[in-house]
Amino acid sequence: MAGSDGGLLIVGSVALDSVETPSGRVERALGGAAVYSSIAASFFAPVRLVGVVGEDFPKEHIAFLASRGIDTRGLQVIPGGRTFHWKGAYYGDLNQAETIATELNVFRDFNPRLPEDYRRCRFVFLANIDPELQLAVLDQVESPTLTACDTMNFWIEGKKAALLEVLNRVDVAFMNDAEVRLLTGQSNLNRAAEEVRKLGPRYVVVKKGEHGAVMYCNESICFTAASYPLHQVVDPTGAGDSFAGGFMGYIARVGEINEANLRRAVVYGSALASFNVQDFSLNRLKHLTMEEIHARCEEFRRIVHFDPE
Amino acid sequence: MAGSDGGLLIVGSVALDSVETPSGRVERALGGAAVYSSIAASFFAPVRLVGVVGEDFPKEHIAFLASRGIDTRGLQVIPGGRTFHWKGAYYGDLNQAETIATELNVFRDFNPRLPEDYRRCRFVFLANIDPELQLAVLDQVESPTLTACDTMNFWIEGKKAALLEVLNRVDVAFMNDAEVRLLTGQSNLNRAAEEVRKLGPRYVVVKKGEHGAVMYCNESICFTAASYPLHQVVDPTGAGDSFAGGFMGYIARVGEINEANLRRAVVYGSALASFNVQDFSLNRLKHLTMEEIHARCEEFRRIVHFDPE
Numbered sequence: 031m032a033g034s035d036g037g038l039l040i041v042g043s044v045a046l047d048s049v050e051t052p053s054g055r056v057e058r059a060l061g062g063a064a065v066y067s068s069i070a071a072s073f074f075a076p077v078r079l080v081g082v083v084g085e086d087f088p089k090e091h092i093a094f095l096a097s098r099g100i101d102t103r104g105l106q107v108i109p110g111g112r113t114f115h116w117k118g119a120y121y122g123d124l125n126q127a128e129t130i131a132t133e134l135n136v137f138r139d140f141n142p143r144l145p146e147d148y149r150r151c152r153f154v155f156l157a158n159i160d161p162e163l164q165l166a167v168l169d170q171v172e173s174p175t176l177t178a179c180d181t182m183n184f185w186i187e188g189k190k191a192a193l194l195e196v197l198n199r200v201d202v203a204f205m206n207d208a209e210v211r212l213l214t215g216q217s218n219l220n221r222a223a224e225e226v227r228k229l230g231p232r233y234v235v236v237k238k239g240e241h242g243a244v245m246y247c248n249e250s251i252c253f254t255a256a257s258y259p260l261h262q263v264v265d266p267t268g269a270g271d272s273f274a275g276g277f278m279g280y281i282a283r284v285g286e287i288n289e290a291n292l293r294r295a296v297v298y299g300s301a302l303a304s305f306n307v308q309d310f311s312l313n314r315l316k317h318l319t320m321e322e323i324h325a326r327c328e329e330f331r332r333i334v335h336f337d338p339e
Numbered sequence: 340m341a342g343s344d345g346g347l348l349i350v351g352s353v354a355l356d357s358v359e360t361p362s363g364r365v366e367r368a369l370g371g372a373a374v375y376s377s378i379a380a381s382f383f384a385p386v387r388l389v390g391v392v393g394e395d396f397p398k399e400h401i402a403f404l405a406s407r408g409i410d411t412r413g414l415q416v417i418p419g420g421r422t423f424h425w426k427g428a429y430y431g432d433l434n435q436a437e438t439i440a441t442e443l444n445v446f447r448d449f450n451p452r453l454p455e456d457y458r459r460c461r462f463v464f465l466a467n468i469d470p471e472l473q474l475a476v477l478d479q480v481e482s483p484t485l486t487a488c489d490t491m492n493f494w495i496e497g498k499k500a501a502l503l504e505v506l507n508r509v510d511v512a513f514m515n516d517a518e519v520r521l522l523t524g525q526s527n528l529n530r531a532a533e534e535v536r537k538l539g540p541r542y543v544v545v546k547k548g549e550h551g552a553v554m555y556c557n558e559s560i561c562f563t564a565a566s567y568p569l570h571q572v573v574d575p576t577g578a579g580d581s582f583a584g585g586f587m588g589y590i591a592r593v594g595e596i597n598e599a600n601l602r603r604a605v606v607y608g609s610a611l612a613s614f615n616v617q618d619f620s621l622n623r624l625k626h627l628t629m630e631e632i633h634a635r636c637e638e639f640r641r642i643v644h645f646d647p648e
Contacts, residue, residue: 123520255643257563259561335602
């Protein structure tokens with residue numbers, strides 16, 4: 031595409047997270063949906079990050095993002111401001127986070143402004159933020175090849191009209207099973223996902239945590255990726271974001287949207303998510319290699335493989 | 340094996356079920372774990388059924404079982420007795436049955452006695468009944484090739500010692516995800532399943548309803564079957580039983596226990612379960628064909644298929 035750019039634009043939260051799980055705890059560790067998805071995507075394609083942090087955001091985190099080839103010119107640093115801080119805990123089967131505190135800080139006034147050259151990114155991932163901001167980003171990009179969004183129950187309940195407009199404008203919707211049910215009021219998950227698809231997105235990808243993920247392409251084609259059989263989940267924070275980042279990063283790398291690539295994208299997303307939950311914060315992804323990613327994708331194949339008679 | 344018999348022995352409940360779901364209701368329809376599993380297995384191998392009914396049990400049901408090639412000499416009919424009657428309802432996402440009434444009737448004194456030639460069955464499925472009765476059946480069979488059991492939360496909580504003895508003696512344990520967690524007290528499902536495997540069964544098959552099924556063979560091998568993306572579940576009753584019946588019936592047909600056959604058995608079980616929930620009682624399985632079963636197994640392959648790059 032003339033004048034376009036093969037990179038992946040990612041817009042969303044950049045945070046410091048204090049998280050407690052049965053495996054331990056971290057205080058003010060690197061987090062945020064845009065960070066998890068950018069790092070996951072960085073294994074496949076160049077990423078341009080848009081977000082906001084305060085002056086307290088450790089320089090080492092920006093250096094880490096840069097070391098992964100992530101363009102951070104779109105990361106606003108607010109002088110004297112404090113970075114978004116989420117404090118949460120997971121208990122029992124770790125399927126549900128309990129929020130203890132949310133300090134929005136500089137994130138409260140986040141107004142995503144894209145550097146001029148970011149606007150020509152061919153691939154766009156709108157991580158979970160206020161759908162009105164997601165719309166503001168869509169207004170700034172120039173004819174991207176594939177756009178995707180994530181969301182959460184808070185926006186489904188509080189800003190449904192804006193969210194429906196986002197869904198009407200994106201190509202891919204990443205949602206978890208509870209969100210798909212909440213949005214549609216439909217208890218059958220497959221029917222609920224089809225109803226979301228009718229709201230606009232050509233592809234609906236339902237993240238089911240420990241039960242894997244399902245991508246709905248049309249009435250008759252859906253693709254299921256198993257969940258990787260981990261014997262310990264250390265910290266589920268960022269699983270959905272690293273899934274979306276792996277998916278979008280892979281698509282940005284191959285460039286072409288077809289069924290075979292989309293299926294592989296779901297598997298790469300699942301692989302990145304499965305690594306991410308094996309340690310707190312970005313600790314596992316920090317020393318992850320492409321060789322390990324490929325080996326895990328091969329595992330994903332082995333887990334579901336059967337021969338016809 | 341000299342003197343052995345390739346057939347599949349199935350022992351369990353034969354019932355009349357009154358069920359209400361968002362799709363409708365049935366009154367005193369054919370049901371029971373042994374019936375669902377026997378009918379599912381009958382597509383693959385000769386079945387010998389052991390159970391008990393009252394004089395009120397409609398003759399047409401026995402004729403239906405016989406028409407599927409199921410040997411009903413082991414089905415005791417108690418003169419003047421009334422058949423086990425379960426009354427239940429499903430709401431919302433249909434993942435959990437609510438029991439309204441359980442009339443055990445003749446099932447209260449069920450004492451499984453195997454006709455002489457049943458004892459040489461090579462394959463044995465102990466459907467969900469009192470684990471003490473499951474042990475009584477295991478005492479009557481002669482060196483079977485593969486034995487399997489199902490169970491439920493009621494026995495895990497009320498007869499754990501007997502259940503542990505059953506698990507120590509069978510080759511395959513079919514359990515749902517909640518049961519595996521309840522039995523082991525372990526919230527991580529993969530770890531919980533491994534702990535069940537250490538109690539005795541070489542293979543643990545975890546049924547996850549709308550999320551498919553996972554078979555655990557050893558520390559490093561597990562196999563996941565996707566769930567078939569149905570847009571409507573009419574009645575989930577008997578899903579787990581038809582899964583186990585399809586699995587055991589297929590194994591009884593091929594005779595040899597190896598990884599490839601076990602993987603296919605999980606897929607056949609998943610296929611039978613997915614058909615079963617498309618209508619009330621045994622209504623869908625009544626007019627199911629082998630052609631439809633094979634086509635659905637092919638769908639199961641397509642749902643999880645992806646090519647490496």
